[in-house]
Structure formats: C-alpha cells, structure tokens
Amino acid sequence: MSLELRFTGNPTTDAASWLTPERHWPALTAATAHLDAPVGALHLGALRHNALDMVRRASGTPIRIASKSVRVRSVIEALLEMPGYRGVLAYTLAEALWLADSVDDLVVGYPTAERGGIQRLATDPALASRITLMVDSPAQLDLIDSVLPPGRREPIRLCLELDASWDAPVLGHLGVRRSPVHDPADAGALAAYIAKRPGFALVGMMSYEAQIAGVGNQPEGRPIDGALNRWMQSRSMPELVERRARAVAAVRRHAELEFVNGGGTGSLELTSADPSITEVAAGSGLFGGHLFDGYAHFTPAPAAAFALDVVRSPSPAHATILGGGWIASGPPTADRVPRIVWPEGLSMVARESAGEVQTPVTGRAAARLEAGDRVWFRHTKSGELSEHLNEFAVVDGGAVVETIPTYRGEGKAFL
Incomplete structure (x- = not known):
C-alpha cells in the first residue's frame, strides 16, 4: 500500500x-x-492531476471520497494523506466495516438492511465511533433496533439525507429518487423524532444534487441537450441552496451536526460555495471515466x-x-x-x-x-x-x- x-x-x-x-x-x-x-x-500523473484539480475546484472545502467511484483501497488511503481530502463516503455497510481498519471517518451513503453488519457495528465501540449510517425514515431505526435494542448496543451515529432533486415547473421531478425527505419541515420533524429515540446520535446531513453534479452541461455532439442542462442547473441550484439552508437550520434545532455533506464531482464549485455545506463528496473525477468528459467547467x-x-x-x-x-x-x-x-x-x-x-x-x-x-x-x-x-x-x-x-x-x- x-x-x-x-x-x-x-x-x-x-x-x-x-x-x-x-x-x-x-x-x-x-x-x-x-x-x-x-x-x-x-x-499516476493523471491521477495526481485529477486529485489536485478537485481540491482546487472545492476551494478549501474538504472532500469526502466517494469510494464507489474508486474501489481501490490503496488509492483511497493515499488520497486521505493529501491535504483537501477527509473521510470516506462508502456505499455499503460491509464496505465501511472493511475500510474501518485504516479509515477513521466513514459515512455509509445509502440506508442499510445488512443485519449482520449492524450486529457487528453495534457491538464494537471502535467501529461505532468511526462509522455513520444513512437514514431518511423511522423504519430504518426500527430495523436497527430489531437487531439489537438500545441498552444492549453501542449508540449508532446517523446522517439524515435530504432529497436534493428539483420539482421543476412543467418538467416535474429532476434528479434521482433517493430520500423521501424533501421539505425543511420534514427534515426538522425527522430530526426531532431521532432525538427522542434512545440509542441513536444524529451527527450529519447529506444531500446529493445529481441533476447538477452528475449531468454534463456540455455533452459532446449534443448542443441542445447542453443548453437545456445548463438552463436546468442554473435554476435548480439556487432553489436547493435556499431550501437546504432552511433544512439544516431546522435539523440543528434538534441535533449538534458535525458535518453537512453535498455535491459530487460535477458540482464541486457550486456546492462548496453553499454556506450551509461543510464538506463535499466526490470520486468520479479521480479516475476520469468518459461520462465526465461532457462538462464545460472542468x-x-x-x-x-x-x-x-x-x-x-x-x-x-x-x-x-x-x-x-x-x-x-x-x-x-x-x-x-x-x-x-x-x-x-x-x-x-x-x-x-x-x-x-x-x-x-x-x-x-x-x-x-x-x-x-x-x-x-x-x-x-x-x-x-x-x-x-x-x-x-x-x-x-x-x-x-x-x-x-x-x-x-x-x-x-x-x-
């Protein structure tokens, strides 16, 4: 390594x-x-170039490495030694448990139903202090309690996911189908509910603006698509910044948040400029798959x-x-x-x-x-x-x- x-x-x-x-x-x-x-x-030269260019684009906001876009442990560990990178956004609990031997700050980017993994996490103080689980529903807390109830396990660190998609006029839903928590009031209500549940600690928030971070604004040979995407993104991001700020404020009334995560490779500049964000998540720009060739700004x-x-x-x-x-x-x-x-x-x-x-x-x-x-x-x-x-x-x-x-x-x- x-x-x-x-x-x-x-x-x-x-x-x-x-x-x-x-x-x-x-x-x-x-x-x-x-x-x-x-x-x-x-x-190696290209990887260095990409890693440093992402730090430049994030303008001082720490980058949490999206491990699904790398899947090479030695690369992840090397990046965490570089200034500008902090923590890992894992894609399964099993992966996070494996990486926890060498990484001390892991957020599982999707809710989990891995009962064996929950059992292991809940009975190991070191793992429970390093790994944060994603939630967007009380049912996910019920599942964790069904594996081991409070009092018989370690407190479980939680991150609340806010839906970052845009409900556009005429066009409707733009983005990905992730969290059902879209409105700031809903985010605040879920945070209040978590605060009353024993055995859990809400420590973070996340929102992934896929319609901005994962959609090219200058796709090769498709100028009309590029113009439409730029129009969509220029309206979606301001809406999200305003809504996310209200959601973070609503959640902070009930929890001491350690981090607020957002963005992706394609939106590093915009997301890092959001005052409510404390870190950005990115990974695809490191290896540079050809899907990311269609961007005007990098x-x-x-x-x-x-x-x-x-x-x-x-x-x-x-x-x-x-x-x-x-x-x-x-x-x-x-x-x-x-x-x-x-x-x-x-x-x-x-x-x-x-x-x-x-x-x-x-x-x-x-x-x-x-x-x-x-x-x-x-x-x-x-x-x-x-x-x-x-x-x-x-x-x-x-x-x-x-x-x-x-x-x-x-x-x-x-x-």
Whole structure:
C-alpha cells in the first residue's frame, strides 16, 4: 500500500501526456506490454492531476471520497494523506466495516438492511465511533433496533439525507429518487423524532444534487441537450441552496451536526460555495471515466483505462477483440458503452457492440490490427472498472512502478 500521490506545484505540468494521444497511449502500451490482458492501467500523473484539480475546484472545502467511484483501497488511503481530502463516503455497510481498519471517518451513503453488519457495528465501540449510517425514515431505526435494542448496543451515529432533486415547473421531478425527505419541515420533524429515540446520535446531513453534479452541461455532439442542462442547473441550484439552508437550520434545532455533506464531482464549485455545506463528496473525477468528459467547467484526465487484445481478423475491414462488454450502470444508452481511445479510427459494429467475450471493430485502423495488438478503452463510469479487474498497473515515467489490487483483487465484492 505504498501508492504515493503527494505532489507540489502546478498540476497542469504533471507529465500531461494524455493531452497528446499519439504519445500517451503507445507509451502505456509499451509500459504494460509484459502484462497479459485485460490490463488495467492507472496513470499516476493523471491521477495526481485529477486529485489536485478537485481540491482546487472545492476551494478549501474538504472532500469526502466517494469510494464507489474508486474501489481501490490503496488509492483511497493515499488520497486521505493529501491535504483537501477527509473521510470516506462508502456505499455499503460491509464496505465501511472493511475500510474501518485504516479509515477513521466513514459515512455509509445509502440506508442499510445488512443485519449482520449492524450486529457487528453495534457491538464494537471502535467501529461505532468511526462509522455513520444513512437514514431518511423511522423504519430504518426500527430495523436497527430489531437487531439489537438500545441498552444492549453501542449508540449508532446517523446522517439524515435530504432529497436534493428539483420539482421543476412543467418538467416535474429532476434528479434521482433517493430520500423521501424533501421539505425543511420534514427534515426538522425527522430530526426531532431521532432525538427522542434512545440509542441513536444524529451527527450529519447529506444531500446529493445529481441533476447538477452528475449531468454534463456540455455533452459532446449534443448542443441542445447542453443548453437545456445548463438552463436546468442554473435554476435548480439556487432553489436547493435556499431550501437546504432552511433544512439544516431546522435539523440543528434538534441535533449538534458535525458535518453537512453535498455535491459530487460535477458540482464541486457550486456546492462548496453553499454556506450551509461543510464538506463535499466526490470520486468520479479521480479516475476520469468518459461520462465526465461532457462538462464545460472542468476536464478530468483519463487516469484509469484498460487494454484488451486483438485475437482475430474476420475480414479485411474488421478486427475482433477478446472481451470488452463492460457496460456501465444507468439508462441503457450508447454512452454506457466503453469508449475506444486507441488506436484512433476504430468503432464498434452496431449489431454487436461491446460483447461479453468478443468485440468486433471496424474503421480505418481495423485493417492494420493483428493478433496480439492492444486496444485501449475508457470505461463510462470510474469505479465500476474496478469490478472487472483484479489489479491496476500504476504507470509513472513510462514504466509500471507498482501493481495495486482493486476491491475485487482483495476478494471483495460489496454490490
């Protein structure tokens, strides 16, 4: 776990080879040529660039690392050693319990029904002091009490989630379907209820503005969508800032909040400027999945990528790659497919696309590909790539400087 991310200076000068594709990708090919495919590469210069640029964009507001967008323990631990990063937003209780050996501030970003995990958390004072559970309903407190009632367990730290979606005129609900707690009065009422329940301590609030943080405002080749998204975001954020401030005030009447969390990679500037926020959550911008290319105000470097082998040529105009069907979660649309980034001039065959065990490609570069050649891809999402790889080869200075396991490589699959 020796990954070194500390860097002083201007991140734009940190070996920005990714700005010159004809140098960057062949250099990655050469550095990892001794490794069998599938090859996962983590370019250290690009990762440093992204980590520091996110700190710059947060303007002094601490960043809680969204672990689902990384899923590599050594990277998470290295980031926590950097100024500007504090704590982890985990995605399951089981993951938080595992990370708690080396991380002392964990918030589980979603409510849990993991009874075994609750039992372990509730009977271990050290774990109970490090891990905070997400709630948005009394029923979730009832579930915890059904595992172990107050008096027979440690006090459970809680974070109340406020729904950050926008009820837009005409368009209706914009955002994600998360917490049922939307109005400040509802947030205050739930906080008052929690305060009266023995065995719980409400210590935080969270709200994730997905319609701002997770929606590109300048998607490639879709100018009308970009204009609509910018219009939506310019109206949604002011509404949320005002409503969130009232909700935080209502909750603080009943609880001493240690933190108020919000945002995501795409909204670091806006969320960190909200006076009610004490920290922001972000992770996708670290590895730079291609879904985050469509933003006008920042451009993540492609820190994480994967390479697969060409294994056959079914015709003079086609080449076939072994594997490739690493489809991202979300709406089943074209932007969920891995993006071929090298060699340039390749495209997938429409009737097959990215396949489970083979991906045929065509285009001007296909005829030049031979068995054993490498093709580089970027995954749509950031952390989901780690679910397909046992390890990343960390590349720096044109060579593999170390190999680090993903969660999968450490034998962990939390969802």
